[in-house]
Amino acid sequence: IARNPGEHEFHQAVREVFDSLGRVLTKFPEYVEESILERICEPERQIIFRIPWTDDTGRVHINRGFRVQFNSALGPYKGGLRFDPSVMLGTVKFLGFEQIFKNALTGLPIGGGKGGSDFNPKGRSDGEIMRFCQSFMTEAYRHIGSSVDVPAGDIGVGRREIGYLFGQYKRIANRYEAGVITGKGTSWGGSLVRTEATGYGTAFFTEHMLGVSGRSLDGSKVLVSGSGNVAFYAIEKIHALGGLVVGASDSSGAVHDSEGIDLELMREIKQVQRGRISEYAERRGSAEFIEARPVWAVAEKHDVDVALPCATQNELDDDDARLLLKAGVKAVVEGANMPTTPAAIERFREAGALFGPGKAANAGGVATSALEMQQNSIRDSWTFEYTEARLAEIIENIHARCAGTAEEYGVPGDYVAGANIAGFTQVADAMIAQGVI
Numbered sequence: 001i002a003r004n005p006g007e008h009e010f011h012q013a014v015r016e017v018f019d020s021l022g023r024v025l026t027k028f029p030e031y032v033e034e035s036i037l038e039r040i041c042e043p044e045r046q047i048i049f050r051i052p053w054t055d056d057t058g059r060v061h062i063n064r065g066f067r068v069q070f071n072s073a074l075g076p077y078k079g080g081l082r083f084d085p086s087v088m089l090g091t092v093k094f095l096g097f098e099q100i101f102k103n104a105l106t107g108l109p110i111g112g113g114k115g116g117s118d119f120n121p122k123g124r125s126d127g128e129i130m131r132f133c134q135s136f137m138t139e140a141y142r143h144i145g146s147s148v149d150v151p152a153g154d155i156g157v158g159r160r161e162i163g164y165l166f167g168q169y170k171r172i173a174n175r176y177e178a179g180v181i182t183g184k185g186t187s188w189g190g191s192l193v194r195t196e197a198t199g200y201g202t203a204f205f206t207e208h209m210l211g212v213s214g215r216s217l218d219g220s221k222v223l224v225s226g227s228g229n230v231a232f233y234a235i236e237k238i239h240a241l242g243g244l245v246v247g248a249s250d251s252s253g254a255v256h257d258s259e260g261i262d263l264e265l266m267r268e269i270k271q272v273q274r275g276r277i278s279e280y281a282e283r284r285g286s287a288e289f290i291e292a293r294p295v296w297a298v299a300e301k302h303d304v305d306v307a308l309p310c311a312t313q314n315e316l317d318d319d320d321a322r323l324l325l326k327a328g329v330k331a332v333v334e335g336a337n338m339p340t341t342p343a344a345i346e347r348f349r350e351a352g353a354l355f356g357p358g359k360a361a362n363a364g365g366v367a368t369s370a371l372e373m374q375q376n377s378i379r380d381s382w383t384f385e386y387t388e389a390r391l392a393e394i395i396e397n398i399h400a401r402c403a404g405t406a407e408e409y410g411v412p413g414d415y416v417a418g419a420n421i422a423g424f425t426q427v428a429d430a431m432i433a434q435g436v437i
C-alpha cells in the first residue's frame with residue numbers, strides 16, 4: 001500500500017486474489033521462495049503519456065493516457081482501453097491485474113494488460129472522438145503490436161473508437177497489421193461474435209452455475225445493471241435462454257419493466273441515439289424510471305432470482321446485497337470487472353447464494369478477442385455459429401476449471417477461490433519456468 005499510494009481499486013483487486021491463496025502457498029512453498037507474490041503485483045511496464053487534441057472550436061485539450069503492460073508470462077499483453085473521466089493509474093492497474101488471471105482462465109496464449117485515458121467521450125462529436133483517438137495512438141503505437149501488446153475496447157471504447165485507433169496505427173506504422181487491436185469491424189478484420197461475446201459469455205456462465213444445483217435461467221427474473229455493450233448482450237442471451245430481464249440502468253438511474261426489457265427499443269435509444277435510460281421508460285408503457293438509483297432498487301418491491309452487475313466497479317455494495325437476498329436472489333454473476341464490493345461478496349457467501357466473479361464470468365470477451373487474433377494471423381474469418389460455439393466451449397471449460405479447482409482445494413462452490421487459484425497457479429508456474437525476469 002505504501003508503494004502504490006492512493007490506488008484503492010488496485011489494492012482491492014490484489015487483496016481479493018491474495019485472500020484466496022493461503023492453501024496454495026502452503027501446498028507449493030516455491031511460490032513464496034521465488035517471490036511470486038511480489039513479482040506478480042508489479043507491472044512489467046507502465047506507460048503514462050500526454051494526449052493533446054483540439055475540440056470543434058479549435059481549443060486545445062490535454063488528457064492523460066495510460067498503458068499498463070502487466071504480465072507477459074502466457075503471451076502478448078492483452079486487455080482493453082477505457083475512456084472515462086474516472087480513469088487514473090490505480091484504475092488501469094486494477095483492471096490489468098484482474099486481466100492476468102482472466103486471460104489465463106481462457107486457456108488461450110495471452111498475457112495481461114490494460115490502458116485508457118481520463119478523456120470523457122460523453123457529448124463529444126465524431127470529429128472530436130476521432131482526433132482524440134488519433135492523438136492517443138500517436139503515442140501508443142510505439143508500445144503495441146500483434147506479438148507485443150494487443151489493446152481492445154472497454155467502457156467508452158467501442159467499434160467507432162477502435163476504428164479510429166486502428167486507422168491511425170496503420171497510417172503511422174505503414175502496415176496492415178490486423179492483429180494489433182481487437183474489436184474491429186467485421187468487414188475489416190474483426191471477428192463475428194466479438195461484440196456480443198462478454199454479455200453472451202456471462203449468460204452462459206450463469207446457466208452453468210445454476211445447472212450445478214439443477215436450476216436454470218428458464219423462468220428466472222433477472223436484474224442487469226448498465227445498458228452498454230456487456231449489459232445489452234447479456235440481456236439478449238438471457239432472454240434466449242428463457243429468463244426475463246426486468247431491470248436495467250445507466251449512470252442516471254434504472255428502469256423496471258414488468259414485461260421484460262424490449263431490446264429493440266433499448267438498441268434504438270442507447271446505441272443509435274446514444275440517449276438516456278429514462279427515455280426507455282417514457283416510450284414503454286410497462287416500464288417505470290427510478291431516478292438516480294441503481295437497478296438493485298427494483299428488489300425493494302419485486303422478487304429477483306438472478307443479478308448481473310454489468311456496469312462498473314463497486315456498483316453493488318453491502319446494502320444492495322441485503323436487498324437482493326431479501327428479494328430471493330439465488331445467483332449473482334459479474335459481467336463487469338469487480339462490480340461487487342468485498343462486503344457484498346461476503347454477504348452473498350454467508351447466505352449461500354451462488355457468486356460468479358468477473359474474471360471467470362466475463363472472460364468471454366477477451367477469449368473472443370483471442371479468437372479474432374487467431375483469425376487475423378491465418379487471414380481467415382469464421383462464421384457466427386462456429387465462433388459462438390467456440391465461445392460456449394471456452395466458457396464451459398472456465399466454469400469447470402473454477403468449480404474443479406475450488407473442490408480440489410476444499411472450498412466446493414467457491415468460484416472466487418476457484419478462479420483465483422486456477423489463474424494464479426498457471427501464471428506463477430510459467431513465471432518460474434521463465435526464470436527471474
Ligand code: NDP
Nearest residue numbers: 154155156198226227228229230250251311312336337365
Ligand atoms: P459501456 O461503456 O458499453 O457501458 C457501460 C454501461 O455502464 C453504460 O450503460 C453506463 O451508463 C453504465 N454505468 C457506468 N457507470 C454506472 C454507474 N455508476 N451506475 C450504473 N450504470 C453505470 O462499457 P462495457 O459494457 O464495455 O463495460 C461494462 C463493464 O464490463 C466494465 O466493468 C468493463 O470493464 C467490463 N468488461 C467489458 C468487456 C467488453 O468486452 N466490453 C469485457 C470484460 C469486462 P452511462 O451511459 O450513463 O455512462
